[in-house]
Amino acid sequence: MSAEFASTADLADKPITFDAIGSDLYAFTAEGDPNSGVIVGDDSVMVIDAQATPVMARQVIDRVARITDKPIKYVLLTHYHAVRVLGASAYGGAEIIASNATRELIAERGKQDMDSEIGRFPRLFRAVESIPGLTWPSLTFPDQMSVWLGKREVRIMHIGRGHTAGDVVAFVPDADVVFSGDLVEYHSACYCGDAHFTDWPATLDRLAEFSAKALVPGRGAALKTPKQVADGIALTEDFLTTLYGAVLESAAKGRTLKEAYDAVRAVMDPKFSSFAIYEHCMPFNVSRAYDEAKGIEHPVIWTAERDRAMWSALRG
Numbered sequence: 001m002s003a004e005f006a007s008t009a010d011l012a013d014k015p016i017t018f019d020a021i022g023s024d025l026y027a028f029t030a031e032g033d034p035n036s037g038v039i040v041g042d043d044s045v046m047v048i049d050a051q052a053t054p055v056m057a058r059q060v061i062d063r064v065a066r067i068t069d070k071p072i073k074y075v076l077l078t079h080y081h082a083v084r085v086l087g088a089s090a091y092g093g094a095e096i097i098a099s100n101a102t103r104e105l106i107a108e109r110g111k112q113d114m115d116s117e118i119g120r121f122p123r124l125f126r127a128v129e130s131i132p133g134l135t136w137p138s139l140t141f142p143d144q145m146s147v148w149l150g151k152r153e154v155r156i157m158h159i160g161r162g163h164t165a166g167d168v169v170a171f172v173p174d175a176d177v178v179f180s181g182d183l184v185e186y187h188s189a190c191y192c193g194d195a196h197f198t199d200w201p202a203t204l205d206r207l208a209e210f211s212a213k214a215l216v217p218g219r220g221a222a223l224k225t226p227k228q229v230a231d232g233i234a235l236t237e238d239f240l241t242t243l244y245g246a247v248l249e250s251a252a253k254g255r256t257l258k259e260a261y262d263a264v265r266a267v268m269d270p271k272f273s274s275f276a277i278y279e280h281c282m283p284f285n286v287s288r289a290y291d292e293a294k295g296i297e298h299p300v301i302w303t304a305e306r307d308r309a310m311w312s313a314l315r316g
Contacts, residue, residue, distance in 0.1 A: 003315045005308065006120035006280045013123075018063045019222050021214040022175035024152075026067070027222035028060050032188045032276025033124065034083045036060045037179040037216045039172060041149020044073035048170055048179040048216070050088040050135070052117075055127030057087030074147055076156060077137060078181025078218070079164045080105045081194075082117035083124055085135040097147070098137035099158045101166030109301045110134045119304045120280070160203030161196040163218070165299075167203070171210060178212040178229075186220030186232045188276040190239050193284035194299045197244040197292050204237050219276060239272055244289050251293035261286045261314045283314045 014030040021027050024040035037048030038060070045064060051057040064072060077085050077098040085106075088096050098106075111134060118125045125131075144157045155171045163182040170179040182191065183203060208230065215223045215232060223232045246267045250260035264286050272278060287310055288299055300306075 005311050007124075007277065008120070008122055010121075010280075011123050016059065016063075017221070019224070021216065021222050021224055022172070022177045024068075025172060025175055025177050025214070026063075027216040028063060029216075029221055032219050035216055035218060035220075035222075037170070038064055038067075039149065039152070039154055039170070039179075040068050040070060041152035041154075043070060043150040045070050046074040046076060046147065046149060046154055046170075047072055047091065047094075048076050049078055049084045049181065049218075050075050050086070050091065052083040052121065052124040053087050053127045054090035054130040054132075055087075056124065057090035061090060073149070074154075076154075076168070076170055076179075077102060077135070078169070078179070078183075079167050080110060080113065081164070081182075081191075082110075082114045083121060084181075086114065086131045088135040089132050095139050096135065096137045097139045097141075097145075097156065099166045099168050100140045100142050101158065102164070102168070103137050103140045103166075105164060105166055106134060106136065112301050112303045115304045116302045116307050119307060159206045160199055162200035162203040163190070163192070164194045165196060169207060171212075176211070176213040177215070178207070178210055179216045180207060180218065182218030183207060184215060184217040184232050184236045185239075185275075186217045186223060186235065187274075188217075188219035189272065189278040189281040189285075190236060191277070191281045191284065192240070192243070193281075193288050193302055195240075195285075195288055195292075196297075196299075197240060197289055200240050201237050204233050208233050239268075239275075242271065243268060243285060244293075247286060247289035248293050251290060257287065257290050258314055260290050264289075283311055286314070 026038040028036040039046040147154045215229045223229045246264045
């Protein structure tokens with residue numbers, strides 16, 4: 001088992017796919033890298049998740065320019081993580097939308113998360129010098145809001161905690177298409193370092209109630225049929241419940257974090273080790289799950305120093 005820290009050894013570029021998933025709806029994906037979504041309305045465009053740097057964001061902007069000359073007027077941040085938000089400045093004067101909870105998390109831990117993620121993902125942050133600083137939303141909301149792209153409604157909703165406390169989904173009612181952010185992953189490991197394990201499955205159940213015809217997950221291929229959507233949600237829930245169930249058992253038996261990590265790997269590896277960024281995520285995942293199992297409800301802030309110390313303790 002490789003002990004290379006996080007994704008520091010993952011330096012090969014991933015081929016980009018830009019798929020239509022409905023009428024004027026697109027998924028920008030790259031083999032397990034962070035996805036973006038594109039919604040084209042009558043008079044303007046919304047991008048879902050900005051990418052890690054302004055240079056990375058240009059790849060999304062260039063793809064949009066190939067399909068429409070309408071301006072990108074809105075950028076929705078599904079949550080606060082640096083790989084999702086720090087490219088926002090590339091979109092010029094676009095309105096940057098996020099939940100109130102996401103803005104609060106940026107204020108609380110945005111700088112630490114930025115430094116942490118830059119250290120974990122050198123390939124995604126190769127153009128780190130292009131980042132002007134933290135991304136702050138210009139428009140926030142508590143639970144739900146609608147944005148109109150001409151006659152096309154985009155319904156943005158905080159349906160519960162999961163990947164973070166501030167996750168939102170974007171639903172396009174005229175097409176029954178959902179952009180889930182990292183609440184759903186497809187054949188990619190869930191990153192759970194800032195998660196709420198107890199809440200996440202119920203949030204996924206609420207997401208399933210949309211009965212979407214297509215869904216763009218946070219990572220992995222776009223889900224283009226209702227069956228694929230259901231399978232993607234179920235696979236994500238299986239990943240989470242298997243992981244947290246194993247950690248709860250270890251915590252109840254008084255095992256150390258390292259012992260819990262080894263026990264989780266024994267259960268998870270046969271089912272999930274082929275998933276993208278699995279090796280990267282698992283130490284962070286077990287650390288957060290162990291904290292929650294011990295009663296730490298609010299995720300502890302990750303820093304570049306804490307990342308390395310934890311990795312050394314669990315991976316050596």
